[in-house]
Amino acid sequence: MNNLIETKNLKKSYKLGEIDLEILHGIDLQIKNGEFVAIMGASGSGKSTLMNILGCLDVPSSGEYFLDSINVTNMTANEQAEIRNKKIGFVFQGFNLLAKTSALENVELPMIYNNTPTKIRKEKRKEVLELVGLGDRGDHTPSQLSGGQQQRVAIARALVNDAPIIFADEPTGNLDTRTSHEIMELFTKLNKESKRTILLITHEQDIANFSDRIIRLQDGNIISDIKKTDPQPPERGL
Amino acid sequence: MxxxxxxxxxxxxxxxxxxxxxxxxxxxxxxxxxxxxxxxxxxxxxxxxxxxISSLGSNLLIIQPGSVKAGIRQMGSGSNTTLKYSDGTVIKKEINSVIALSSVMRGNSQVVYRNQNWLTSITGVDPEYLTIQKWTIILGRVFNEKENITSAKVCLIGQTVLENLFGDLDPIGETIRIKGIPFKIIGVLGEKGQSMRGSDEDDVIIIPIRTAQKRIFGMDFPDMVHMITVQIISEDKIPDAEKRIEELLKQRHRIKANQENDFSIRNLGEILKxxxxxxxxxxxxxxxxxxxxxxxxxxxxxxxxxxxxxxxxxxxxxxxxxxxxxxxxxxxxxxxxxxxxxxxxxxxxxxxxxxxxxxxxxxxxxxxxxxxxxxxxxxxxxxxxxxxxxxxxxxxxxxxxxxxxxxxx
Structure with missing residues (x-):
């Protein structure tokens, strides 16, 4: 199995009083190592729910989910925490950095929870901060950094444990167009040069275009799955 | 983590x-x-x-005369004159858990040394009193039993008396007058400080009990004393000793079964406890x-x-x-x-x-x-x-x- 992510008939429903409200109606999804995938969908399409399950923050109601060949379908909170720590790096729309805490310390955070020795932590946090182009801003706190810089710190934090996959949930939602493109170029670089698998969630087409594969969700179903290498539909207008 | x-x-x-x-x-x-x-x-x-508590001495019983009735008037504890020096002597002889005993007479008197004078408490005691009450002697010596029996005119003075009559002078061998009678100072008591009631314990002159009986307080009633202090060998022997002293005194004072005692025995340790x-x-x-x-x-x-x-x-x-x-x-x-x-x-x-x-x-x-x-x-x-x-x-x-x-x- 060389799929990094594989789901089989993944369903999620919530109880609303007496009624079961099904949000995801059986998602079958395979993502290979090294891919750069964007998941698109309008709000209410179920993309956040899918993201939470894929990110091991939530469990599906039925179906199966394999992450890096590990069945993570029905894990306890502790097991999920460990999987998130080892296998997933999160990048959020709102950056979610710890306030009044330096960039270096923010980047270090995931390593605290797997008992990485201090010496390695110090080296590693500096290394990844340099990789995202903020080697000289290590001592700055989030309030002293611009939005783009904060998101770079968050990306560095996602990289620091060498997790095989990065989940980016609307990473450019709080940024202006120019900064958004810079951040997307960083993701592209990480994908192409550092061979990181990236799963991007967005509702903006131009942001999704940075990826190699676009999956569209609508009402809890995958309605299209297009790879850039696939033959494109002929352009109109000629 | x-x-x-x-x-x-x-x-x-x-x-x-x-x-x-x-x-x-x-x-x-x-x-x-x-x-x-x-x-x-x-x-x-x-x-x-x-x-x-420790400065008061440990395992102590205090015997005082009881009250006396004058018509319908009760005169209060200690007003009776029935407690005798010989009671103490017999208690010491008869009850073997008693390790030390002292009869006590106490009164206030003006004391004169040259042109100085001072009102202080005069306490007449047996020599053993000083060990029972844990007095220390910092200068001179305690009077002995012979001086007691012969009613020698010797005394020991407390720190407050020393300060007020002598200042920095050496008092040993000096003569002071108590109720006009000359006494030779043979010792100085160490400091004891305040008593539990707040009075100054060092404002005292200690003289032999026999001297006190004969020369200072007089004996309106033969051989009377104000109080007898008894030290018992150990705490667990106190109740038994108390009972036996009571029996002995009842017998000596000829108190019938239906009569009230003309004395009281108090356990100081109990009060302090x-x-x-x-x-x-x-x-x-x-x-x-x-x-x-x-x-x-x-x-x-x-x-x-x-x-x-x-x-x-x-x-x-x-x-x-x-x-x-x-x-x-x-x-x-x-x-x-x-x-x-x-x-x-x-x-x-x-x-x-x-x-x-x-x-x-x-x-x-x-x-x-x-x-x-x-x-x-x-x-x-x-x-x-x-x-x-x-x-x-x-x-x-x-x-x-x-x-x-x-x-x-």
């Missing part, structure tokens, strides 16, 4: 909210401070009491009041920790997203509460010791004692409060759902 990181994360969180942390600790600081002060005062008081118990109850009361302030402080900590948890929900979400387990979160908040309490405890101990000394300086009669025990107790108390009142907020934090926590603004 290891302990070292856990500790550092907690310290960091406390430092980020400096003002709030200090205010949170304030409750504990005040609580621990009051516990330290209360313990210092009550332990000081009980230590002072024990000191007085009661006093000690009262002090114990007082200190227990004081400490429980102080503990209430500690509990209030603990509730303050819980309150602030709960606010802190809801305020830092997003932080908790982030930590969980990057791999913090519920237990890690719980330990983090528990450690924070514990550090706040121990920090508050430390400051409280320091302030408490300072305040106790200040009080002792301001109020000279206040005795304080700060024991290691009270410090350890305070620290243990504040740590316990940290754990108890920090547990619920920490548990609440650990039960947060990371998805909701991340979404919270």
């Amino acid at each position: 290891n302990w070292n990181s856990n500790f550092r994360v907690a310290i960091k969180a406390i430092r980020i909210n400096k003002m709030r942390s200090i205010l949170t600790s304030l409750g504990i600081i005040i609580g621990i401070m009051s516990v330290i002060i209360m313990l210092a005062i009550s332990e000081g008081a009980s230590q002072n009491l024990s000191k007085q 009661t006093a000690q118990n009262i002090t114990k109850i007082m200190s227990l009361l004081l400490v429980s009041i102080a503990s209430i302030s500690l509990i209030v402080g603990g509730i303050g900590i819980m309150n602030i920790m709960l606010v802190s948890v809801s305020e830092r929900t997003r932080e908790i979400g982030v930590r969980m997203a990057v791999g913090a387990k519920p237990l890690d979160i719980q330990l983090q908040f528990l450690t924070e509460a514990l550090i706040l309490c121990l920090f508050g405890g430390l400051i409280g101990v320091v302030l408490g010791i300072g305040a106790s000394h200040l009080l002792a300086f301001l109020f000279k009669d206040l005795h304080i004692k700060i024991s290691i025990f009270s410090i350890i107790l305070s620290f243990g108390f504040s740590a316990t409060i940290g754990v108890i009142f920090g547990f619920y907020p920490a548990f609440k934090a650990s039960k947060l759902n990371p998805i909701d926590a991340l979404r919270r603004e």
Whole structure:
């Protein structure tokens, strides 16, 4: 199995009083190592729910989910925490950095929870901060950094444990167009040069275009799955 | 997450909210401070009491004559004249658990030395009295039994008398006049300080009992004494000795079965034990009041920790997203509460010791004692409060759902 992510008939429903409200109606999804995938969908399409399950923050109601060949379908909170720590790096729309805490310390955070020795932590946090182009801003706190810089710190934090996959949930939602493109170029670089698998969630087409594969969700179903290498539909207008 | 990181994360969180942390600790600081002060005062008081107990002598029975009835008027304890010097002699001979005994006569008299004079208490005693009452002799010697029997005109003077009549002069061998009768000073008593009733114990002149009977107080009634002090060999023998002395005196004083005794026997140790118990109850009361302030402080900590948890929900979400387990979160908040309490405890101990000394300086009669025990107790108390009142907020934090926590603004 060389799929990094594989789901089989993944369903999620919530109880609303007496009624079961099904949000995801059986998602079958395979993502290979090294891919750069964007998941698109309008709000209410179920993309956040899918993201939470894929990110091991939530469990599906039925179906199966394999992450890096590990069945993570029905894990306890502790097991999920460990999987998130080892296998997933999160990048959020709102950056979610710890306030009044330096960039270096923010980047270090995931390593605290797997008992990485201090010496390695110090080296590693500096290394990844340099990789995202903020080697000289290590001592700055989030309030002293611009939005783009904060998101770079968050990306560095996602990289620091060498997790095989990065989940980016609307990473450019709080940024202006120019900064958004810079951040997307960083993701592209990480994908192409550092061979990181990236799963991007967005509702903006131009942001999704940075990826190699676009999956569209609508009402809890995958309605299209297009790879850039696939033959494109002929352009109109000629 | 290891302990070292856990500790550092907690310290960091406390430092980020400096003002709030200090205010949170304030409750504990005040609580621990009051516990330290209360313990210092009550332990000081009980230590002072024990000191007085030992200075009074141990295992003592005091025999006094009973009251006398003049018509329908009761004259009060000690007014009778039936207690005799010979009673003491017989008690000492007959009851073998008695190790020392002294008859006592006491009265006030003006004392003259050259052009100085002073009103003081004259106490006539047997030589053994000085050991029973734990008097020390700092100069000269005690009179002996021969001097007692021969009613020698010798005396020992207390520190207050020494100061007032002699100043810096050497009193040994000098002659003073008590009720006009010349007495030779043969010894000076060591300092004893205040009695439990607050009177000055050093304002005294001690003379042989026989001399007191014959030359100072006179004997309106043959051989009478004011009091007999009896020292018993050990505490457990006291009740038996008390009973036997009573029987002996009843027989000697010819008291019939249906008659009231013309004497009373008091157990001084008993009285002092009661006093000690009262002090114990007082200190227990004081400490429980102080503990209430500690509990209030603990509730303050819980309150602030709960606010802190809801305020830092997003932080908790982030930590969980990057791999913090519920237990890690719980330990983090528990450690924070514990550090706040121990920090508050430390400051409280320091302030408490300072305040106790200040009080002792301001109020000279206040005795304080700060024991290691009270410090350890305070620290243990504040740590316990940290754990108890920090547990619920920490548990609440650990039960947060990371998805909701991340979404919270």
